[in-house]
Amino acid sequence: MMAAGLTFRLARAAAFAVVCLVLGVVAHVAGGGTVSGRAAVFGLVVASLVVLPATGRERGMSVILPLLAGVQVALHLLFSTAPVLEPLVEVGGHVHTGLVPGVGMLVTHGWAVGLTALWLSRGEAALWAVLRRLAVRLRLLVIFVSGRYGSPRTGHAGSSAPAILRPALLRHAVSGRAPPPAPVSA
Template sequence: MSPRDPSLRLIRAAVFGMACVVVSAGGHLLAGGGAIAPWALALGAAASLSLALVLGGRERGREGVLAATAGTQMLLHLLFAQTSAHVVVPDHGHPRPGMIVAHLTVALLTGWWLYRGESSVWTLLRLWSAPSPRLPRLLAAAPVLLPSPVRPAVPEGEPEPRGRRELAAVVHRRGPPAPSRAG
């Protein structure tokens, strides 16, 4: 699988789009914005997925992922505010300082999480595609013969123990401990 593989690009775009839609819809509902129409969720998901597909052709840096996440969150907020079934909070469709701070905070946290995941995927792809210089040497190396274990010599006159010498004095008991009498 290469970084340019369309299936990998689609998977990365789907993760980005769904993370943005779920976080925005959840925040909208928790803020009292009312129910979101299913077609608005589908439209938001399609728009987020399309944006991520356009931007997902190469590895993006931290700033790019954070900016895309913040922009997508704001657009989804506007879409959900305009298409809600009912608006519980007055002026929910108009940006207020608290709403902007909440959206930016959530967008930064979500963007950071997405960036770290994106960075991990690209690192794994680079490691997977890089040849390992040690692997051929390991495969070509001669097998190492391990020495056989050395048994201690048994003095004359003593019978040779059947098991290991260290465990000769171990006492095995089955069952719970015997009841003791209190004094």
């Protein structure tokens, strides 16, 4: 398991916080609420600080889903308690009363959190797979450049004899895959 450096951890926390903020703002505005710029910036900072301790290594769905749900609840409370122009807004028969969400809002938040957590966990797995592959390739490049094993043309480092090339045929390959020959008649 690879550990992440501070810069990488900050970038991951910022990406997670931006996804949380965009999801929260879009859902809040679609539900009839308003979001001030100050509340959005504060929400971004809070989400980044909450998520930062979890960015040290690869995380799966079991960590991402509750973390995303918790940040969404915090953002909903923040946006609902922030001063707004109209405290009670009716949009399409849905009354947004502030802190207590309706059943429709809970279902919508649940689906949004579930799908976003799935998306983030898949992205997390892909990111760490790429980083592991890059680490292996970088390690091989460092070994090759340092001369520890020499270049493929000259054999081992410090050796003046040319390298012995292996035959192209595999040692343990089955070479007769055709039907058996017909019996010879005399």
